[in-house]
Amino acid sequence: MPELRKDPVANRWVIISSERAQRPHTFVTPKIEKKVGFCPFDYGNEHITPNEILAIRPPGSPKNAPNWTLRVVPNKFPALRIEGDLNREGDGVYDKMNGIGAHEVIIETPNHEETLSTIDIKRFRDVLWAYKERMVDLKRDIRFKYVLVFKNHGEQAGASLSHSHSQLIALPIVPKRVLEEIESCSRYYNFKERCLICDITRQEIQQGVRVVAENKDFLAFCPYAPRFPFEIWLLPKRHESSYEKMDDSLLDNLANIFKIILQRLDVVLEEPPYNFVLHTAPFTDIHSNYYHWHFEIIPKLTKVAGFEWGSGFYINPTPPEEAAKYLREI
Amino acid sequence: MPELRKDPVANRWVIISSERAQRPHTFVTPKIEKKVGFCPFDYGNEHITPNEILAIRPPGSPKNAPNWTLRVVPNKFPALRIEGDLNREGDGVYDKMNGIGAHEVIIETPNHEETLSTIDIKRFRDVLWAYKERMVDLKRDIRFKYVLVFKNHGEQAGASLSHSHSQLIALPIVPKRVLEEIESCSRYYNFKERCLICDITRQEIQQGVRVVAENKDFLAFCPYAPRFPFEIWLLPKRHESSYEKMDDSLLDNLANIFKIILQRLDVVLEEPPYNFVLHTAPFTDIHSNYYHWHFEIIPKLTKVAGFEWGSGFYINPTPPEEAAKYLREI
Numbered sequence: 030m031p032e033l034r035k036d037p038v039a040n041r042w043v044i045i046s047s048e049r050a051q052r053p054h055t056f057v058t059p060k061i062e063k064k065v066g067f068c069p070f071d072y073g074n075e076h077i078t079p080n081e082i083l084a085i086r087p088p089g090s091p092k093n094a095p096n097w098t099l100r101v102v103p104n105k106f107p108a109l110r111i112e113g114d115l116n117r118e119g120d121g122v123y124d125k126m127n128g129i130g131a132h133e134v135i136i137e138t139p140n141h142e143e144t145l146s147t148i149d150i151k152r153f154r155d156v157l158w159a160y161k162e163r164m165v166d167l168k169r170d171i172r173f174k175y176v177l178v179f180k181n182h183g184e185q186a187g188a189s190l191s192h193s194h195s196q197l198i199a200l201p202i203v204p205k206r207v208l209e210e211i212e213s214c215s216r217y218y219n220f221k222e223r224c225l226i227c228d229i230t231r232q233e234i235q236q237g238v239r240v241v242a243e244n245k246d247f248l249a250f251c252p253y254a255p256r257f258p259f260e261i262w263l264l265p266k267r268h269e270s271s272y273e274k275m276d277d278s279l280l281d282n283l284a285n286i287f288k289i290i291l292q293r294l295d296v297v298l299e300e301p302p303y304n305f306v307l308h309t310a311p312f313t314d315i316h317s318n319y320y321h322w323h324f325e326i327i328p329k330l331t332k333v334a335g336f337e338w339g340s341g342f343y344i345n346p347t348p349p350e351e352a353a354k355y356l357r358e359i
Numbered sequence: 360m361p362e363l364r365k366d367p368v369a370n371r372w373v374i375i376s377s378e379r380a381q382r383p384h385t386f387v388t389p390k391i392e393k394k395v396g397f398c399p400f401d402y403g404n405e406h407i408t409p410n411e412i413l414a415i416r417p418p419g420s421p422k423n424a425p426n427w428t429l430r431v432v433p434n435k436f437p438a439l440r441i442e443g444d445l446n447r448e449g450d451g452v453y454d455k456m457n458g459i460g461a462h463e464v465i466i467e468t469p470n471h472e473e474t475l476s477t478i479d480i481k482r483f484r485d486v487l488w489a490y491k492e493r494m495v496d497l498k499r500d501i502r503f504k505y506v507l508v509f510k511n512h513g514e515q516a517g518a519s520l521s522h523s524h525s526q527l528i529a530l531p532i533v534p535k536r537v538l539e540e541i542e543s544c545s546r547y548y549n550f551k552e553r554c555l556i557c558d559i560t561r562q563e564i565q566q567g568v569r570v571v572a573e574n575k576d577f578l579a580f581c582p583y584a585p586r587f588p589f590e591i592w593l594l595p596k597r598h599e600s601s602y603e604k605m606d607d608s609l610l611d612n613l614a615n616i617f618k619i620i621l622q623r624l625d626v627v628l629e630e631p632p633y634n635f636v637l638h639t640a641p642f643t644d645i646h647s648n649y650y651h652w653h654f655e656i657i658p659k660l661t662k663v664a665g666f667e668w669g670s671g672f673y674i675n676p677t678p679p680e681e682a683a684k685y686l687r688e689i
Contacts, residue, residue, distance in 0.1 A: 034584035037555060039536070040543045043584040044674040053589075053627045053685055108674045121562040122555070123583045179666040187662050198666070205671035206369070213370045225367060225452070232451040253453045254364035254373040259383075297383045306669025325669050332517050336509040336528070339636025339655050341535035344374040344438045348362075355383055 031109055031128030033202065042202045044108050044128055069105075070136045070192035072096075079103040082133060083162060085155055099155045100136040101163060107132035108198065115172055115201050129172055131199035135159050136192065144182070144193050146291040154284040156195065160307065163197055164273035168312050173199040175207065175311045178272075183302025186329040203311045210308060211316055218319035226321035227268050229253075234266075239349050241356045242289050246282045249290050251349035251356075256337075257327050258347035259298060259356070261290055264323035272309040272322045287324070293356045294328055301328040361439055361458030363532065372532045374438050374458055399435075400466045400522035402426075409433040412463060413492060415485055429485045430466040431493060437462035438528065445502055445531050459502055461529035465489050466522065474512070474523050476621040484614040486525065490637065493527055494603035498642050503529040505537065505641050508602075513632025516659040533641045540638060541646055548649035556651035557598050559583075564596075569679050571686045572619050576612045579620050581679035581686075586667075587657050588677035589628060589686070591620055594653035602639040602652045617654070623686045624658055631658040 031046040069077040072095040081093055083101040090096045103111070109130030117126040137156045138148055145153060164176045180195035181187040188194075203211075217225035233239055233250045241249040241261055249263045263286065269275060275283075294301060309322040337343050361376040399407040402425040411423055413431040420426045433441070439460030447456045467486045468478055475483060494506045510525035511517040518524075533541075547555035563569055563580045571579040571591055579593045593616065599605060605613075624631060639652040667673050 036582060036584035037547070037559070038540050038543050040539060041584070041586075041671060041673075043586060043672070045584070045678050046674060046676050047678045047681075120583070121566075122558045123562075177666065177670050177672070179669055181666070185662070187666075196666070200672070206669065209370060209671070210368050213368050217367070228452045229367070232453075236451075252366060253450070254366035254371070254375070256371075256373060304666070304668060306666060308669070327668060332515070336507065336511070336517075336526070336634070336636060338634060338657060339509060339536065339638070340507050341371060341539070342373070342507070342530070343371075344376060346376050348375050348377045351377075 030113070033109075033126045033128050035124040037122055037124070041205045046108055046128070068141055068190065068192050070100075070139075070190065070194060071141055072139050075100075078134075079105060083159060085159075095139070097139060098152060099138070099159055101159055102134050102136065104132040104134050104196065109200070126201065129201055131167055131170075131173070131197075133163060133197050135163075135195045135197070137195065138193055141192050144291075145180075146288065146295050148193070148288075150281075150284055150288060153288050154280045157280050157283055157287070158277065160195075160197070161273045161275065161277075164309075167197075167199045168273065170199070172201050173312065175200045175203045176309075177204060178307040180303075180305050182304070183329065186302035186304050188302075207308055207311065211311075211320055214319045214321070215316070224268050224319050224321050226264065226323065230264065230266055230321075239353045241293070241353050242286050244282050244286050246279050247286045249286055251353040253349060255345055255349050255352075256343040258330050258345060259294065259301075259328045259352045260349070261294075261326040261356075262323050263287060263290060263326065264321060269322055270310040270317040270320045271314070272307055275322075290326060290356075293359050294326075296359050297355050298328055298330065301330060303328045360443070363439075363456045363458050365454040367452055367454070371535045376438055376458070398471055398520065398522050400430075400469075400520065400524060401471055402469050405430075408464075409435060413489060415489075425469070427469060428482060429468070429489055431489055432464050432466065434462040434464050434526065439530070456531065459531055461497055461500075461503070461527070463493060463527050465493075465525045465527070467525065468523055471522050474621075475510075476618065476625050478523070478618075480611075480614055480618060483618050484610045487610050487613055487617070488607065490525075490527065491603045491605065491607075494639075497527075497529040498603065500529070502531050503642065505530045505533045506603075506639075507534060508637040510633075510635050512634070513659065516632035516634050518632075537638055537641065541641075541650055544649045544651070545646070554598050554649050554651055556594065556653065560594065560596055560651075569683045571623070571683050572616050574612050574616050576609050577616045579616055581683040583679060585675055585679050585682075586673040588660050588675060589624065589631075589658045589682045590679070591624075591656040591686075592653050593617060593620060593656065594651060599652055600640040600647040600650045601644070602637055605652075620656060620686075623689050624656075626689050627685050628658055628660065631660060633658045 035042050075093045079102050081100050081102050084097045085099040086097040109128045111131050113129050115126050160178050167176050176199045178197045214225045239250045252262050305324050305326040310316045310320045365372050405423045409432050411430050411432050414427045415429040416427040439458045441461050443459050445456050490508050497506050506529045508527045544555045569580045582592050635654050635656040640646045640650045
């Protein structure tokens with residue numbers, strides 16, 4: 030059983046997945062070559078993955094068989110387990126609980142060669158819709174407080190399979206970074222009675238220097254104090270705290286701008302590995318006035334050194350104004 | 360002039376080093392081969408580095424010339440500039456200040472082949488002494504609030520030169536992770552009237568399962584909820600908040616246990632790249648009751664995926680009890 034443990038000094042929960050414990054030699058032995066040609070996410074290999082939770086396929090077509098255009102399946106090697114009780118308990122000064130959670134994979138396309146930058150825009154919309162759909166469903170489970178949606182694209186960004194997919198993890202805790210953002214936003218709201226991220230959005234549109242792309246409903250910009258070169262935020266212009274409550278009518282515009290961003294990153298940085306992660310309000314609906322959902326998109330370009338791990342303090346060699354200019358003018 | 364900028368949502372300061380701005384192609388072009396055989400930290404190349412700030416050398420031997428056993432020099436490509444005023448100012452919703460700070464390199468040995476695991480123990484002590492000495496000196500500069508001491512060992516851990524060295528950065532702000540730790544420790548102190556890290560130290564010694572090494576004055580253990588496999592904390596058993604106030608009589612025992620840890624990592628993980636960072640109380644002496652200095656040592660073994668960047672939530676495949684067992688029993 031994986032375990033959730035809390036570091037009392039850093040005030041951070043960590044998953045210790047003791048079942049697939051890695052011995053020292055697994056870190057030093059060179060990696061085994063991947064089986065070339067075989068992919069569990071291709072048509073015909075549906076039996077290799079756990080049974081599908083959600084799929085987009087022609088009406089009447091059998092489950093766990095080809096003909097789908099999008100598939101959501103449980104992760105075969107989940108970081109957390111779906112069955113069981115939380116059982117919070119102490120261990121002296123420490124805290125732990127059972128590693129309860131859901132870990133799902135969103136297979137974005139049946140086409141092994143496609144990526145989110147080349148995929149049909151309708152399919153991209155389906156991916157964004159599937160995130161919503163799964164969040165709404167998982168929200169019904171009272172054990173969970175948050176669903177973390179994320180994507181690792183490219184081996185350097187942590188993807189273990191090259192077939193285009195994203196993931197989600199439903200958690201019995203709210204991740205530290207989201208908690209911190211909520212705290213900042215709440216403090217600002219108490220002071221100004223305005224949403225901090227709405228104010229940022231207004232300032233970014235007005236100044237324009239960090240804007241990457243924009244449409245009626247969404248804005249993409251390089252944040253003012255980014256940790257990494259070419260980091261991008263993508264968010265709704267109007268105040269919205271919870272991604273899963275977004276009206277479906279917005280999905281087309283979201284897919285459009287998201288695809289543009291990824292295409293521009295591909296051109297400017299020559300198809301870089303990247304990660305994105307969705308920050309949205311936790312399931313308790315008390316933060317709706319002052320929190321504002323957004324995607325954070327981070328191309329994986331620089332090695333992060335110990336100084337940055339150890340301090341939470343980053344040195345970024347590329348000003349966001351320059352990054353945005355490259356991405357805007359392509 | 361580099362700039363310090365604050366992200367108002369994440370509540371985090373970042374250095375934007377716009378002078379050595381990196382254009383997109385620098386991220387995609389393969390790295391230029393290093394000049395083999397030439398090292399600016401070797402004897403005879405002292406004129407290549409900026410003038411030394413501190414050195415251990417025979418009495419009367421000329422500065423910036425061979426015969427030293429340890430040398431501290433300004434970083435030739437500093438992330439921050441030493442001259443100037445802080446000039447805090449706003450930019451709408453954002454905050455910034457001039458990138459004022461010191462960035463120094465501690466050249467740990469004249470021998471190009473040595474590392475901290477093979478260095479003479481007296482030299483290791485000198486390195487730990489030099490950290491203290493530089494911190495005491497930089498503390499006199501009222502612009503600075505914190506000195507961050509860190510080491511990147513190995514290219515994968517971010518070292519740009521292979522010659523054994525560590526670095527320090529004096530900052531006009533306190534890094535986010537240290538602030539967070541201080542907050543947790545302060546909250547615990549208000550509740551229990553005891554230092555949280557002293558309580559952790561007692562529990563680790565009593566339970567023993569996560570202990571890596573121990574002597575009269577210091578304890579090394581794998582923390583209860585580590586982000587990374589084989590992460591280690593090293594700290595004084597008696598309460599001490601500020602590294603630079605440590606009595607010199609403790610340096611021998613600190614060097615001893617530190618070298619043992621690095622040697623054991625070398626054996627168990629076959630000379631891994633690693634980072635370490637020193638967490639100590641900020642220069643304002645108000646945290647001395649409840650903060651406790653420590654080194655965090657992190658072997659660079661796993662790729663960190665977007666999920667972890669974006670959430671501050673980590674999946675660690677190696678329980679600290681197992682890591683400690685390997686390191687203890689070697």
